[in-house]
Structure formats: C-alpha cells, structure tokens
Amino acid sequence: MTATTRRDPRGIHIGLIGFGILAYLTLIGLPGRFGEAAPFVMAIVTAVIVALALRGEAQRHPPATVMRQALIAGAVCGALTAALVGIFAALLGNGVRVQPVLDKITPPNVAAWYGAPVLAVARGQLGAFDFLRPFLVVLLGGVAGGALAIALHRAASRTRDERAPAWTRWAVIALPFVLLLAVVVLGQPAVTIGGANKGTIRLLLAMLAIAAGLFAMRAANPGREQSAVAIALLAGLAALPFMLDQFQNAVMGIVFIFVMMGLGLNIVVGYAGLLDLGYVAFFAIGAYAYAFLSAPFSSPWFSQQLAAWGLPTDQPLLSFWQAIPVVMILAAIGGILLGTPVLRLRGDYLAIVTLGFGEIIRLFMLNLADLTNGPRGLLNLAPPTLFGYNLGNPRDIFILALLGTAVIAFVAFRLERSRIGRAWVAIREDEDAAQAMGVDLVRIKLMAFAIGATFAGVAGQLYAARQVNIFPDNFSLFVSIDALALIIVGGMGSIPGVVLGAITLKGLPEVLRGVDEYRIVLFAALLVVMMIVRPEGLLPSERRRMELHGEAEAAPEQAS
Amino acid sequence: MRERGWVRALQSRIVSQSLVVASDVQRRAQTMRWVARAIALLIVVAVVARAVAVSLTEGYPLTFWASQLVNGLVLGGVYALVALGYTLVYGILLMINFAHGEVMMIGGVAGFFALQLAQALGWMSGPAGLVALALLAVMGVGMIGAMLTGVTLERIAYRPLRNAPRLVPLISAIGASLFLQYSVLLIFGVSPLVYQRPALISGGFRIGPVFIPYTGLIIFLTSLALMGALFVIVQRTRLGRAMRAVAADRDAAALMGVDVNQIITFTFLLGSALAGAAGVMLGFHNSVIKFNSGFIPGLKAFTAAVMGGIGNIPGAMVGALVLGIAESIGPSALGIPAEYKDIIAFVLLVLVLIFRPQGLLGEALAEKKV
Numbered sequence: 001m002t003a004t005t006r007r008d009p010r011g012i013h014i015g016l017i018g019f020g021i022l023a024y025l026t027l028i029g030l031p032g033r034f035g036e037a038a039p040f041v042m043a044i045v046t047a048v049i050v051a052l053a054l055r056g057e058a059q060r061h062p063p064a065t066v067m068r069q070a071l072i073a074g075a076v077c078g079a080l081t082a083a084l085v086g087i088f089a090a091l092l093g094n095g096v097r098v099q100p101v102l103d104k105i106t107p108p109n110v111a112a113w114y115g116a117p118v119l120a121v122a123r124g125q126l127g128a129f130d131f132l133r134p135f136l137v138v139l140l141g142g143v144a145g146g147a148l149a150i151a152l153h154r155a156a157s158r159t160r161d162e163r164a165p166a167w168t169r170w171a172v173i174a175l176p177f178v179l180l181l182a183v184v185v186l187g188q189p190a191v192t193i194g195g196a197n198k199g200t201i202r203l204l205l206a207m208l209a210i211a212a213g214l215f216a217m218r219a220a221n222p223g224r225e226q227s228a229v230a231i232a233l234l235a236g237l238a239a240l241p242f243m244l245d246q247f248q249n250a251v252m253g254i255v256f257i258f259v260m261m262g263l264g265l266n267i268v269v270g271y272a273g274l275l276d277l278g279y280v281a282f283f284a285i286g287a288y289a290y291a292f293l294s295a296p297f298s299s300p301w302f303s304q305q306l307a308a309w310g311l312p313t314d315q316p317l318l319s320f321w322q323a324i325p326v327v328m329i330l331a332a333i334g335g336i337l338l339g340t341p342v343l344r345l346r347g348d349y350l351a352i353v354t355l356g357f358g359e360i361i362r363l364f365m366l367n368l369a370d371l372t373n374g375p376r377g378l379l380n381l382a383p384p385t386l387f388g389y390n391l392g393n394p395r396d397i398f399i400l401a402l403l404g405t406a407v408i409a410f411v412a413f414r415l416e417r418s419r420i421g422r423a424w425v426a427i428r429e430d431e432d433a434a435q436a437m438g439v440d441l442v443r444i445k446l447m448a449f450a451i452g453a454t455f456a457g458v459a460g461q462l463y464a465a466r467q468v469n470i471f472p473d474n475f476s477l478f479v480s481i482d483a484l485a486l487i488i489v490g491g492m493g494s495i496p497g498v499v500l501g502a503i504t505l506k507g508l509p510e511v512l513r514g515v516d517e518y519r520i521v522l523f524a525a526l527l528v529v530m531m532i533v534r535p536e537g538l539l540p541s542e543r544r545r546m547e548l549h550g551e552a553e554a555a556p557e558q559a560s
Numbered sequence: 561m562r563e564r565g566w567v568r569a570l571q572s573r574i575v576s577q578s579l580v581v582a583s584d585v586q587r588r589a590q591t592m593r594w595v596a597r598a599i600a601l602l603i604v605v606a607v608v609a610r611a612v613a614v615s616l617t618e619g620y621p622l623t624f625w626a627s628q629l630v631n632g633l634v635l636g637g638v639y640a641l642v643a644l645g646y647t648l649v650y651g652i653l654l655m656i657n658f659a660h661g662e663v664m665m666i667g668g669v670a671g672f673f674a675l676q677l678a679q680a681l682g683w684m685s686g687p688a689g690l691v692a693l694a695l696l697a698v699m700g701v702g703m704i705g706a707m708l709t710g711v712t713l714e715r716i717a718y719r720p721l722r723n724a725p726r727l728v729p730l731i732s733a734i735g736a737s738l739f740l741q742y743s744v745l746l747i748f749g750v751s752p753l754v755y756q757r758p759a760l761i762s763g764g765f766r767i768g769p770v771f772i773p774y775t776g777l778i779i780f781l782t783s784l785a786l787m788g789a790l791f792v793i794v795q796r797t798r799l800g801r802a803m804r805a806v807a808a809d810r811d812a813a814a815l816m817g818v819d820v821n822q823i824i825t826f827t828f829l830l831g832s833a834l835a836g837a838a839g840v841m842l843g844f845h846n847s848v849i850k851f852n853s854g855f856i857p858g859l860k861a862f863t864a865a866v867m868g869g870i871g872n873i874p875g876a877m878v879g880a881l882v883l884g885i886a887e888s889i890g891p892s893a894l895g896i897p898a899e900y901k902d903i904i905a906f907v908l909l910v911l912v913l914i915f916r917p918q919g920l921l922g923e924a925l926a927e928k929k930v
Contacts, residue, residue: 028746101676103749275727277734341910348656348730349913352862356906367899481738488731520742527735532720535728 011069014053015076015142018046022081022138026088028518029104031112038112039133043141046077050145051152058153067146074142082135085113089131093124113137172212172219173229179209180236183243200511203248206240207255207507213237214496214539241398250394255507256401257463258486262498263408264455265483270493270541271421272448273428275351277480278338278358282453284365284475285334286327286460291378291470293323298378301370320384320391320465324458331457332450339449343442346431358480365472377471384465397466404462408455409495415451416495424448425543478520482506485523489530491537500539600915607894614895623769628888634776634845636884637783641838642861643868643876644790645710645831651807651871652827655718655726658733660835661858662740663710667836668849669744670705672753674698684758691760699782699840706836709740710828719821737855745851752850755843779841786834787877794873799826807871856902860887863909869919878921883908 022042025031031038050073058066088110091098098105107122113134120126183205185191186198213233220226241249261283268276294316296302303313311317318326338357342350365372372378383392384400391400415421423444426434435441464470482505490501505526509519530537642664649657657663675698678684683694717736721729757775764773794800805813806823814820842857843849860883868879883905890904891897912919 024743028743099749100751101673101753102747104746273727275730341914344917345913348726349866351730351734352656352859352866353906353910353913355859356909360903360906363900363903367897481734484731484734517746520738521746524735524737524739524742528717528732528739531724531728531732531735532717535724 010057011072012076014050014069014073015080017053018049018073018077018138018142019080019084021049022046022077023084026081026085026109026113027102027104028521029106029109030518032104032106032109035108035112036115039115039137042113042134043137043144046074046138046141047145047148050074050142051148054146054149055152058149063150066150067143070142070146070149071139074139074145077142078135078138081138082131082133085110085134086131089114089121089126090124092121093126169219173216176209176213176216176233177236179205179212180240180243183209183240187243199245199248202244203251204508204511206244206248206252207503207511209240210237211500211503214500217496218539237402241395241402244395244398246394249398251507251510253394253398253401253466254463255502256398256405257459257466258483258506259405259499259502260401260408260459260462261456261479261483262486262490262502263405263412263495264452264459266452266487266493266495266498267412267415267424267455268448268452269484270487271416271424271428272445273424274445274448275348276354276449276452277351277477277484278354278356278361279452279456279483280475280477280479281338281358281361282331282334282456283460283463283479283483284361285331285453286457287464287470287475288365288372288378288460289327289330289457290320290323290461290464291381293318293326294320294382294465295378295380298373298380299371300373316382320382320461323461327457327461328454331453331460334457335449335451335453336446338453339446343445355477355480358477362472362475362477365475372472375472377469379469381464381468381470383468392465392468397462400462404458405499408458412455412495416493420444420447481523485527487537489526489537491540493543494537494539494541497537497539497541501537504538596915600911603911610895611893614893618892618895620892624892625889626770628892629885630770630772630776632885632888633881634779634884635888636864636881637780638838638842638845638857639861639864639884640877640880641783641786641834641841642857643865643880644787644873645835646862646865647868647870647873647876648803648827648831650865652803652810652824653718653722653729655729656733656862657713657718657828657831658730658858659713659717659737659740660710660831661854661856661861662737662744663706663713663832663854664835664839664842664858665744665849665851665854666709666740666839667702667706667832668839668843668853669748669753670836671698671702671840671843672755672849674701675755679756684756688760691758695758695761699837702840702843703833703836706832706839707829710832710835711825713740714825714828719824737858741851741855748851750850752848752853753843755847755849757844757847761844773845775841775845779845782837782841786837790830790834791873793830799823803827860905863905866909867912867919869921872919872921875919875921879919882920 022045025042025045031042034041050070053073054066054070057069088098088105092105092107092110107118111118111121114121114126114130115133116126116130120130183202186202186205191198213236216229216233217226220229240252244252261279264282265276265279268274268279292299292302296306296317297313306313306317338354342353345353366375368374383390384396385391391397423434423439426437426439427441427444431441463474467474486501486505487498488501489504490499491497505523509516509522642660645660645663646657649655649660675684678694678698683690685691686694713736717732718729721732761774761778764771764776766772792800794803802813802818802823803826805816805818806820810820813823838857839849839854842853846853861880864880864883865876866879867883868875868877870876886908887901887904891901
C-alpha cells in the first residue's frame with residue numbers, strides 16, 4: 001500500500017465509489033428533495049465519503065499526499081457525476097421522457113444539481129458553465145473531505161489519551177431533564193421560534209429526551225445514584241403524555257407499541273438467539289383475537305357462530321381489560337404451535353421457516369374471508385375504557401403503551417436474570433454445550449417462543465385498539481423487519497436498546513418528513529452498515545459486546 | 561489415601577451415571593426417529609388419499625393434469641437455476657444468501673434494458689436468426705447485470721463479516737435484500753417493467769391436446785443446458801476443483817494454495833449468472849419484472865435447495881423440479897384454492913426440515929450445517 005502513492009490509484013478508487021453513491025442518490029431522487037440546497041448537500045455527502053475513505057490514509061501519510069488523493073477522488077467523482085447528470089439534463093432538455101423507466105429523473109431533480117430553475121432544464125436552456133457546476137460542487141466536496149480526514153486524524157490523536165472530565169458525566173445525566181424542560185417551554189403559546197414548525201421540534205426533543213435518559217442511566221453510578229436517576233426519569237416519562245399534543249402523542253404511542261413488541265422479539269432473538277422473521281404472526285394473532293372479541297359483528301363466520309349459541313353479536317364479548325388474558329393465552333398457544341415444528345432448526349433455517357409462517361398467517365388473513373373478512377378487514381373495534389372513560393384517544397393510548405412497556409420491561413428484566421434467562425443465553429451461545437449441561441432445549445426454546453409471542457400479542461391488542469379498524473396489510477413482513485431492525489440497531493439482548501431502536505427507527509422518520517419514501521432503503525442500509533461497523537448495536541448489553549468483540553479482534557487481521 | 565479413594569468412587573459413579581444417561585439419550589433418539597418416520601408416513605398417506613379422493617370427485621380431464629405438469633416443469637426449471645445459486649454459496653460459506661432472489665430480479669431488470677435497446681434497433685422484428693441472437697444477447701446482459709450485483713453484494717455486505725457469528729451475515733443479507741428491492745422500486749418506479757415477447761417466441765405448440773408455450777420450452781431447455789454447463793465447470797475444471805476444495809475445508813484449501821477470496825467471488829459469479837438468466841426468462845414468461853419479483857421465487861428456490869439437500873448440486877435441481885410440480889399440481893390435487901399455493905412450498909420446507917433435514921439427495925450433514 002505504501003508503494004502505490006505515486007500513481008494514486010486509491011484516489012481514483014475512492015472517486016469511483018463516490019460516483020457510485022452519488023449516482024445512486026441521484027437515481028432515487030434525493031437531490032430533488034433538497035431543492036436549492038441540493039448542491040450543498042451533495043458536496044457534504046462527497047466530503048463525508050472521501051473523509052471516511054481517507055481516514056486511514058491520514059494516519060499513514062503526510063497531509064499533502066492525503067490532499068492530493070482527495071483532489072483526485074473529487075475530480076474523478078465530479079467528472080463522472082457531471083457527465084451522468086449532464087446526460088440526464090440533455091435528454092430532458094430535448095424532450096426525451098426518461099421517467100417511464102427511471103422514475104426519479106425528473107426536471108426538478110436534475111435542476112437541483114445545477115441550482116437552476118426547473119424550466120431551464122425542461123426547456124434545455126442550460127449554458128455551458130452550468131454543465132460544469134456539478135463537477136465543481138463535487139470537487140469542492142472532495143477537497144473538503146480530505147481536509148476533514150486530516151482534521152479528524154489530528155483531533156483523534158490529540159484527545160486519545162485524555163479521559164473525559166467528571167462534569168461530562170453529570171452533563172449526560174442532566175441532559176434528558178434539560179430536553180424535557182425545553183419541551184415544556186416550547187409548549188407555551190408565547191414562545192415561538194421563527195417560522196419553524198414548533199410541533200415537530202417538540203416531538204423531536206421529546207424523543208431525544210427519552211434517548212438521552214437511556215444514556216443517563218448508563219452514565220449514573222450503579223447503586224443509589226442510579227436509582228435516583230431512574231425514579232426522576234420515570235417521573236419525567238410519566239409526565240410526557242400530558243405535555244404533548246394529539247399528533248405527538250399518536251407518534252409516541254406507536255413508538256412504544258413497537259417497544260412492547262421489540263421487547264418480546266428481544267427475548268426470542270436477543271436472549272435465546274432464535275432468529276424469528278415471522279414475528280408479526282403473533283402481533284397479528286393478538287390484534288385479530290382482540291378484534292374478534294371486541295367486534296364480533298365484523299367477522300361473518302364468528303358472528304354466525306355466536307348467534308347459533310344465542311349470544312349477542314352487536315356488542316363486544318369482552319372489554320379491553322378482560323381480553324388481555326385471553327389474548328395472552330392465545331398468543332402463547334400460537335407461539336408454542338409455531339415453535340414446536342421448528343425446535344430442531346438452527347440459525348438460517350429457522351429464519352426462513354419463520355418467515356414462511358409469517359407469510360402463511362398473512363395469506364390466511366387475506367383469504368379466510370369468512371373468518372377475517374379478508375382485505376376488507378375487521379372494523380369498529382372497541383376502545384379501552386376505564387370506569388366509563390374512553391381511553392381511545394392518542395394520549396391515553398400512549399399512556400397505556402407506556403404502562404405496557406413498563407410491565408413487559410420489568411418482566412423481561414427479571415427473566416433475563418432468572419434461571420430461564422441464563423438457559424436462554426446458554427442455548428444462544430452453544431446449543432450442544434447447553435444441552436450437555438442439562439438445559440432442557442425443548443422446554444426452554446418453547447418458553448422463549450411463548451413469552452415472546454405473549455408480549456407481541458399484547459402489543460398487537462393495543463395496536464388494534466388504537467387503529468380501531470385492522471386490515472391484513474397492517475401485518476405484513478415489514479412489521480417483522482421493523483421489529484428486528486429496531487432490536488438490532490438498539491442492541492440485541494438489551495432492554496434500553498429496544499427503546500432507543502424504536503425511537504430511532506419508528507420515531508425519527510415521523511419527524512423527518514419526506515423521508516418516508518426512503519425509509520425502507522435507509523433501514524436496509526442501516527442493517528448492513530450496523531452489522532459491519534457495530535454489530536452489537538447502539539446500546540449493547542455488556543455480555544453481547546464482549547461476545548462480538550472477542551471475535552472481531554481476530555477478524556481485522558484477515559480483512560486488511 | 562482415603563480422600564483419593566473417595567474421589568475415585570465419585571469418578572466411577574459419574575462415569576457410570578453418564579454412560580446410563582448416554583444410552584438413555586440414544587434410546588430416546590431412536591424412538592423419536594421411529595415416531596418421526598411414522599408421522600411422516602401418515603402425512604404422506606393422508607396427502608395421497610386426499611389427492612385421490614379429490615381427483616375422483618372433481619374429475620378433471622387428463623389434459624388438465626398434463627398441462628399443469630408442464631407448468632410445474634417450467635416453474636421448476638426457473639427455481640432450479642436460482643436454487644443452484646443458494647446451494648453453491650451455502651456449500652462454500654455456510655450462509656444463506658438471502659438477497660439471491662434480488663440478484664435474479666436485477667438480472668431481469670438489466671435484461672429489460674437490453675431488450676428495449678434491441679427493440680429500438682429493430683433486431684426483434686428481423687429474421688429468426690437475428691432474433692434468436694438478440695434474445696441470447698438479452699440474456700447475456702441479464703447475466704452480467706446479475707453477476708455485477710452478486711459480486712458487489714459479496715464484497716460489501718458479506719466479506720467483512722466472514723468470521724462473525726452466524727446471525728450477523730444473515731441479518732446483513734436481509735438488509736441487502738431489502739435494500740436492493742426498494743432501490744429498484746425507487747429508481748424504476750412502481751409500474752412494472754413490461755417484457756414484450758418477440759413474435760418468434762410468443763405462442764406455442766400442441767402435443768396432442770396439451771398446449772406448450774414456447775417460452776416454457778425454452779426456459780426448460782435453457783435451464784438444463786445451463787445446469788449442464790455448471791456441472792462441467794464444477795466437476796471438470798481447475799476452478800471447480802478449487803471450489804469443491806474450499807467447500808470441503810476452507811483453511812486446508814488455503815494452505816494448499818487456493819486463493820479463497822477469489823474462489824468465493826467466482827462462486828458468487830456463477831450463482832449470480834444462473835440467477836440472472838432465470839430473471840430474464842421469468843421476465844419473458846410472466847411478461848413483467850418489478851421490484852419484488854425476486855422475493856417469493858427466491859424463497860421458493862431456497863426451499864428447493866433445502867429439499868434437495870443444501871450444498872448438493874443435483875439435489876437442487878431435483879428439489880426444484882419436485883417443488884415446481886408440487887406447486888402447480890398441488891392446489892388442484894388437494895382441492896384447495898390456488899391462493900394457497902405459496903403455502904405448499906413453505907409447508908413442504910417445514911416437513912422436509914423436520915423429517916429429512918439432509919434433503920432428498922443430501923448426505924447426512926454434520927450438525928453444524930443444520
């Protein structure tokens with residue numbers, strides 16, 4: 001690698017990779033999203049790519065070499081990008097309709113690259129200099145990236161030996177409360193912040209407050225200090241639903257329903273290491289069970305049966321609270337029924353078979369029209385009530401989700417440290433060794449499936465009550481993927497990780513409007529990147545971190 | 561002295577105890593195996609009885625079954641090409657390339673563009689020889705597109721994780737699968753890409769009363785040819801021998817001077833090329849390709865690979881044909897609605913994994929592979 005600096009193949013290489021990424025972003029229509037800011041954003045993207053790619057070079061080579069490579073990377077990347085965008089602009093300017101094939105290559109998207117008016121592109125009125133602009137933008141980004149790489153290297157070598165001073169710990173602990181305070185202050189009608197949307201910012205702050213709270217718990221010293229922080233944080237969390245408005249509460253409600261579900265999946269995947277891709281099945285069982293119990297009239301077959309038994313069909317069979325144990329039992333039975341056939345399967349096979357189960361359940365929901373009313377769904381589910389009060393509004397659903405999360409998190413926390421929890425970890429690490437040590441594999445695995453399913457079932461019930469009407473499409477494969485992604489991003493086997501993951505993956509997209517279209521691509525890329533960079537997640541459990549890093553120590557030797 | 565005697569007594573007790581436990585476990589495993597066989601037999605008998613009963617009551621004509629069989633063989637041919645990719649990769653890396661179905665889909669997309677170009681150049685309406693050549697070129701482009709995708713995928717998403725715990729690359733593969741699907745959705749939009757069949761291969765012919773579409777025949781024959789080519793590559797060439805060596809023992813192969821990285825890349829190339837061909841042929845057969853066209857066929861092909869015995873090349877072909885036929889004949893034979901045909905594949909997968917985890921043709925696998 002040292003001898004190759006003369007001809008700088010690394011700069012060209014980085015330029016090609018950068019071009020690949022920029023071309024991809026253009027094809028999925030990202031520049032158009034940013035409008036006038038697009039050149040700036042694209043320059044930043046280039047800078048980040050180049051800085052990441054040259055991070056290692058900055059350690060080994062003098063700044064001049066790094067800058068030269070950055071310049072070459074920027075030039076290669078810029079020339080190719082400008083050529084690609086130029087071709088699109090020329091096509092559009094000559095009235096060729098690209099869109100039937102390349103969906104996002106529209107005049108606004110291409111014009112964003114030039115910082116030019118849309119009509120200029122559509123009518124082919126771009127000047128010669130305009131065609132150079134993407135090149136200059138990317139070139140500047142590349143050079144900035146080189147400078148950034150050097151700066152990062154300098155900063156890293158300066159702070160390497162310094163330990164964080166004591167006050168940072170207190171700052172971390174104080175941060176969630178400061179953020180909560182900001183939520184309250186911004187909630188006052190008198191406070192305004194320019195033209196920005198106050199509601200979105202408050203929602204973002206509330207989510208950041210919860211996330212910061214998780215880190216504050218980590219930062220606090222175990223013992224009395226940690227308990228005090230925990231109690232203060234719980235008080236803050238309990239107050240949160242009363243600080244937020246309808247929309248904000250609705251978002252937080254769905255986030256915490258996913259936390260409930262994620263905690264269940266965390267038991268199956270995180271603790272017991274059984275990769276279940278059909279987890280949505282249990283969520284769906286919970287939701288449909290509650291639907292049958294609370295709106296029997298919308299299921300043709302079920303209402304017929306009830307009528308045959310002489311029971312009334314026009315009102316809920318059981319209230320929300322009475323339905324909880326029934327849903328739990330049904331979901332647990334579902335977990336055992338789906339878990340039994342796959343007891344002998346491991347890892348990848350388990351993943352595919354459970355994925356199949358998830359699809360089968362969805363196909364049944366769609367096609368068993370007599371029972372589930374097919375794609376028309378089950379309608380008019382009863383909201384939860386308490387002493388005659390309707391708890392169906394977003395704030396109360398959020399409170400219920402918080403309560404459910406608290407109960408489930410407590411159970412999961414205690415289970416993790418119980419005999420069963422240790423057995424789960426044992427089968428995750430080495431099934432054969434665990435069996436040799438006397439772990440009853442059948443019982444322990446079924447326990448994991450049943451308990452995980454129970455949690456998902458309750459989450460599904462709450463979800464159904466929140467939605468009022470449920471359809472098979474609510475329970476697609478993507479619910480499983482979402483749940484899996486959130487526990488992976490948060491940190492498998494870590495309860496605070498699940499909360500952080502749900503906020504990152506379910507909450508933040510609600511704040512960042514316009515990202516919705518890119519949500520799945522973003523998730524998917526995040527899954528791959530997480531696995532490569534930080535497979536233990538953002539807030540890993542201690543044990544998991546040690547496991548994954550024990551193996552990772554050996555890996556870089558081969559990779560480099 | 562006394563202590564030592566005590567220890568020895570304890571030791572001998574433990575040994576005899578564990579021997580008892582071991583034989584007990586063996587006996588239990590033996591009975592479990594017989595129970596499993598009995599249940600498997602019962603299921604087979606029940607399915608056959610049901611099929612016989614349905615076919616007697618419904619009274620479909622024989623031509624109906626024959627044309628379903630033809631459909632099944634065509635479907636099986638496509639599954640086989642994709643299943644081979646799963647099997648090759650699994651044989652070498654012991655990982656499921658979850659994104660393999662998407663590699664196939666991208667092959668189909670690349671083929672679509674080649675087809676558009678060929679149409680624009682007027683090759684598709686020329687003389688029969690030109691059309692045939694153009695069709696081959698379209699398939700070649702599809703294969704190249706899939707190969708690029710497959711190799712890039714391995715480079716980015718799998719290679720850095722080669723020594724990680726097994727769940728890690730699998731999750732990365734799931735991420736890659738979603739990423740490819742939804743990137744295609746974003747780039748090409750929701751409306752499917754329509755393959756227009758040239759006149760040469762639209763329509764079909766009849767053998768007696770059974771109608772056989774040309775695309776079906778071509779798919780089946782091409783699949784056979786490609787599988788033959790693969791077989792020759794794996795069994796007769798140096799690279800193939802290196803592949804088999806890496807599959808048998810990666811470290812030993814490396815010590816013998818095999819470049820493992822190169823062989824793994826080559827494996828992805830081969831598997832992706834077959835998948836790309838399958839993607840183009842599926843495009844011609846179904847007339848459309850869209851972002852999720854690869855997902856379900858990918859799962860089915862994986863099922864086929866497992867049914868045949870994963871890591872086993874002839875097994876993947878047999879498994880795919882069995883699955884294709886089961887899927888096209890199954891719904892009418894068992895008298896269940898056609899919407900449930902996807903369920904048949906998954907149920908078959910579960911049954912095979914439970915009752916014959918080594919697959920139809922597979923050798924008994926070591927525990928680590930199951």
